Amino acid sequence: MSDAAAHVVILGAGHAGGTAVALLRQYGHTGPITLIGDEPIPPYQRPPLSKAWLKGEADADSLALKPLEFYAENNVDFRPNVTATALDRAAKTVALSSGDTVSYDVLILATGARAIALPIPGADLSGILFLRTAAHAEALKATVGPGKTLAVVGGGYIGLEVAASGRALGAEVVVIERETRLLARVAAEPLSTFFKGYHETHGVRFELGASVTGFTGQDGRVTGVTLADGRTLPCDAAVVGVGAHPNDELAKAAGLETARGVVVDLDARTSDPAIFAIGDVAHRPMPIYDRMFRMESVPNALEQAKQAACAITGRPRPPGECPWQWSDQFDLKLQIAGYAFDADSVILRGEPATAKFAIFHLKGDQVQSVEAINSPPEFMMGKILILNRKPVDKARLADPSISMKEVAA
Amino acid sequence: MAKVTYIQHDGTETVIDVKTGLTVMEGAVKNNIPGIDADCGGACACATCHVYVKQEWLEKTGTKSAMEESMLDFAEGVEPNSRLACQIKMSDALDGLVVNLPESQH
Numbered sequence: 001m002s003d004a005a006a007h008v009v010i011l012g013a014g015h016a017g018g019t020a021v022a023l024l025r026q027y028g029h030t031g032p033i034t035l036i037g038d039e040p041i042p043p044y045q046r047p048p049l050s051k052a053w054l055k056g057e058a059d060a061d062s063l064a065l066k067p068l069e070f071y072a073e074n075n076v077d078f079r080p081n082v083t084a085t086a087l088d089r090a091a092k093t094v095a096l097s098s099g100d101t102v103s104y105d106v107l108i109l110a111t112g113a114r115a116i117a118l119p120i121p122g123a124d125l126s127g128i129l130f131l132r133t134a135a136h137a138e139a140l141k142a143t144v145g146p147g148k149t150l151a152v153v154g155g156g157y158i159g160l161e162v163a164a165s166g167r168a169l170g171a172e173v174v175v176i177e178r179e180t181r182l183l184a185r186v187a188a189e190p191l192s193t194f195f196k197g198y199h200e201t202h203g204v205r206f207e208l209g210a211s212v213t214g215f216t217g218q219d220g221r222v223t224g225v226t227l228a229d230g231r232t233l234p235c236d237a238a239v240v241g242v243g244a245h246p247n248d249e250l251a252k253a254a255g256l257e258t259a260r261g262v263v264v265d266l267d268a269r270t271s272d273p274a275i276f277a278i279g280d281v282a283h284r285p286m287p288i289y290d291r292m293f294r295m296e297s298v299p300n301a302l303e304q305a306k307q308a309a310c311a312i313t314g315r316p317r318p319p320g321e322c323p324w325q326w327s328d329q330f331d332l333k334l335q336i337a338g339y340a341f342d343a344d345s346v347i348l349r350g351e352p353a354t355a356k357f358a359i360f361h362l363k364g365d366q367v368q369s370v371e372a373i374n375s376p377p378e379f380m381m382g383k384i385l386i387l388n389r390k391p392v393d394k395a396r397l398a399d400p401s402i403s404m405k406e407v408a409a
Numbered sequence: 410m411a412k413v414t415y416i417q418h419d420g421t422e423t424v425i426d427v428k429t430g431l432t433v434m435e436g437a438v439k440n441n442i443p444g445i446d447a448d449c450g451g452a453c454a455c456a457t458c459h460v461y462v463k464q465e466w467l468e469k470t471g472t473k474s475a476m477e478e479s480m481l482d483f484a485e486g487v488e489p490n491s492r493l494a495c496q497i498k499m500s501d502a503l504d505g506l507v508v509n510l511p512e513s514q515h
Contacts (some may be wrong), residue, residue, distance in 0.1 A: 026443045045450045062431075066439055299448050299455070321515060326454040328421070333476070335454055376476060380456065380483030 005031040009082045009094060009102055010314065011250070012036070012110030016279025016301035018043025018065040020108055020266040023309035025074050034077045034102055037095075038135055042068055042078055047298060049137040051328050052160035055168050056141075063134065084111075086253040087236060089272055105139035106274055106312055109251055109262055110305075113244035113280040113296060118153065122215030127222035127237045131158055132244070143237040146170035151225045153212050155182040157327045158241035160195060161206045174205040174233055176212055188340070188359045191371050193350045195329070202330055207233070235342075244296060246281045259283045261294040266320075267311035268304045276311070277303035287320060289341045297325040322383040335379035336342065336370035338386040349378060350400045358382070365391040377404040384408065411504035415442050418512040427491035427499045429498040433508060434458040434494035451495040457514040459487075460496040463507040470506070472498045486511050 010017045013035050021035055021043075037043070052058040061067075071078040079098070086095040091100050115130035117123055129140050140162070144150050149265045150166045152159045153201040156175030166173040177184075181192040194205060211228040215238065219409060224232040246261040257263040257271040261283035268284070279301035281285055283294045304320050327334040332355065340361035350357030358378035361369045366389050370382030381404035385392060397408050412424040413436050417423075422491040427436030437458075446457035453476050462470055467490050473481070477496045481487055494508065 009467055022441050047450060047452070062435070064439075066441065070439075070441065269455060298450070302446070319515070324455075326449060326452060328452065333452075333454065376479040377483065380480065384483070 003031070003105065004029055004313070006105035006108045006312070007103065008108065009034045009104035010036065010108040010110055010140070011094065012108075012112055012247075012279070012281070013039065013043045013078070013080070013109060014112050014279065014301070015043060015046060015065070015298055016305050017108065017110035019221050019302050019305035020110065020278060020309055021074075021076055022072075023065065023305055024312065025076075026311055027313040027315055029309075029313050031105070032075060032077065034079065034104075035071065036084060036096065036102075037085045038078050038081065038369070039135070040080050041134065042051070042066065042071060042080070042378060044134060045298075047326075049134065050131055050158055050165060054139055054141055054162070054165040062132070071289070071318070076338070084250055087250050089183075089254050089256075089275070092274065101318055104274070107155060107276070108308055109174045109248075109270070109275065109277040109281055110279050110301075111247035111250065111281045113246045115240065115241045116245055118212065118240055118242065120212065120214045120243070122217055122222070122226075122236070125217040125222040126214050126220055127217075128215060129237060130242060131162060131239055131240050140237065140239060144169050144171045148172070148236040149174070149234060151176060151233060151238040152241065153225065153238060154241035154243075155179070155184075155206070156186065156243070157183070158242055159239070160199065160329055161198060161327060162239050162241065164202070168330075172205075173203070174207060174235070176207045176210050178211050178225070180209040182206075182208070187226060187336075187371060188345075188346055188361065190352060190359055191373075192350060194355075194373065198330065198332065198355070210407075244280065244320075245402060246283075246294060251275075251277065251281075256320050259292065259294075263292070264304075266350070267309065268308040269311060276308040278308050288322070289339065291341065291397075293339075295323055297323065299324050318389070322387045324379075324383060333374055333376075335372045335376065336369065337372075337379055337383040339366070340369045344369045345394070347394055347398050349398055350375065362392075362394065365394065381405065381408050411499045411501055411506070413499070413503075413504075414507040415444070415482060416507065416509045417444050419444075431499055431501050433460065433496050433497040433499065433506070437494065441473065444514070445494055446514040447495060449495075453477060453480060453493060453495060456484045456493060458459055458513050459484045459514060460492055460494045460495075460508040461488055461511070462490050462492050463509070464490060466503070466506050469502055485513065 149172040216224040262277035343361035358372040372379035449455040
C-alpha cells in the first residue's frame with residue numbers, strides 16, 4: 001500500500017506523532033497530513049522536562065521538535081488543544097472535541113500514555129503534580145526552590161530525575177517508594193543500591209517500603225504526605241511518578257485489537273490495515289525477545305514512527321533496533337540497552353564505588369540487557385550484542401581490563 | 410546566524426542559517442534535514458547525529474569530550490574527522506561550516 005496523495009491523520013502530537021510527520025515528508029509523502037494534539041504547543045521533547053528544562057538549562061524553543069512554521073510550510077494541518085472523541089472505521093472518520101469530523105485515508109494512533117493517579121484521599125489538592133507534559137513541568141518549576149520541600153512519590157526513573165533536579169534547584173527532597181528498593185520493577189539490585197547511595201550523598205532522603213495512604217492539605221493546597229505507618233511528611237509540593245497507562249480507549253471502542261496497548265505488527269500496523277499505532281500506546285512485537293510488549297521510551301517512539309512512515313510510503317521495512325533508554329541524574333549518565341527478559345545471570349563489570357560500571361543480564365551466554373553508568377563502551381557494544389545475539393565469555397565480560405571490543409570479538 | 414552546509418550521503422547539499430548557540434544537530438533536525446536522527450535530542454547518549462567535519466573546519470569545532478569520544482568509537486564508519494553534531498555549538502567562528510552525513514545513523 002502506497003499512495004503518496006493519501007490524507008494521513010495523526011492522533012497525538014507527542015514525540016511519536018511529531019516524528020511521523022517529519023519522516024513522512026522526508027520520505028516523499030505529498031498528500032495532506034493532519035496532526036491533532038491535546039496540548040497547546042507543537043510536538044516537543046519530553047525527556048528534558050525532568051532534567052535540563054526543570055533546571056532552567058533549556059527553553060521552550062529548544063524543546064520543540066520542529067519550529068511552529070514547519071507545519072504550515074510542509075502542508076501539515078496542526079490542530080492544538082483538540083482530542084479525538086470517536087473513531088468510525090467503516091466511514092474512516094474521526095470525531096474531534098472541537099465538534100469537527102476529519103476523514104482519513106490512513107490513520108496513525110500516537111495517543112501516548114497518561115500518568116497514573118493515586119486513588120487516595122487528598123489526591124486532588126493543588127500542588128500534587130505529575131510530570132508528563134510541559135504544563136506539568138511548568139507547574140513543578142514554579143513550586144520548587146530553596147526553602148521548599150518536595151515529596152516524590154515513586155522511586156522510578158521519573159522520580160529520581162525529579163529528585164536530582166529538585167536538589168539542583170535548592171529544594172529539600174524526600175522520595176517515597178512502596179517497594180523496599182528503588183527502581184524495583186526496572187533495574188537490577190546493584191543499580192538500586194548505587195542510586196540510593198548517590199542520591200543520599202546529594203542530600204535526597206528516602207522512605208522505602210512505605211505506602212502513601214493520603215495527602216494532607218490546607219486551603220486546598222497540599223501540606224504533607226501521609227504514610228501507612230501513621231507519619232505525615234510535610235511538603236510544599238508532591239510529584240507522583242508511579243507509572244503510566246496507555247491511551248488506547250479510542251482504539252478499543254472502535255474494535256481494534258488491544259492487549260496492554262494497541263496491538264501492532266512490525267510495520268506498526270494495527271488489526272485494521274488503514275490504521276497504525278506508534279509509541280507509548282502500542283503493544284508491539286520484539287523479535288529479539290520473541291514476545292510482544294509495550295514500551296515507554298523515545299527510541300521506541302522513533303523506531304515505530306519510522307516503521308509506520310516506511311509502510312505508508314512504500315519503503316522497505318527498516319531493520320529492527322535494540323530498544324534503549326537513558327537517564328541523567330546529577331552528573332551520572334545511565335544508558336540502558338535491552339530488557340532483562342528470561343535472564344538467568346547478572347554480570348557486574350567495573351566497581352560501583354567509582355560511579356563507572358555496567359550490569360549485564362544474560363540468558364545463557366547471550367546478552368539480554370545492559371545498564372551502564374558513565375560507561376558508553378559497555379552500552380554501545382551491549383546494544384550490538386543484544387541485536388546480533390552473539391555469545392560472550394562471561395569471565396571476560398566481567399573483566400574491565402579487557403576492552404568491550406575484545407570481549408565482543 | 411551562521412551558515413552550515415549539510416551534505417547528504419547521496420551528495421545533496423543544503424545550506425542552513427543556524428542560530429548561534431544552537432548545535433549543528435539542532436540546525437539539521439529543526440529544518441528536517443534527513444541523515445541526522447538525533448534520537449536522544451542532544452544528550453550525548455545515542456551517537457545517531459554522527460557527521461564528518463570538513464578537514465579545514467575540524468580544529469575550529471573544538472575538541473571531543475571523553476563521553477563523545479567513547480560514544481563515537483562504536484558508531485559505524487568512524488573517521489578521524491567524525492564528530493557528534495549535538496556536541497558542536499554554532500558560533501560566528503563556525504560561519505561557513507561544512508559537514509558530510511554518513512549513509513546511516515543506525
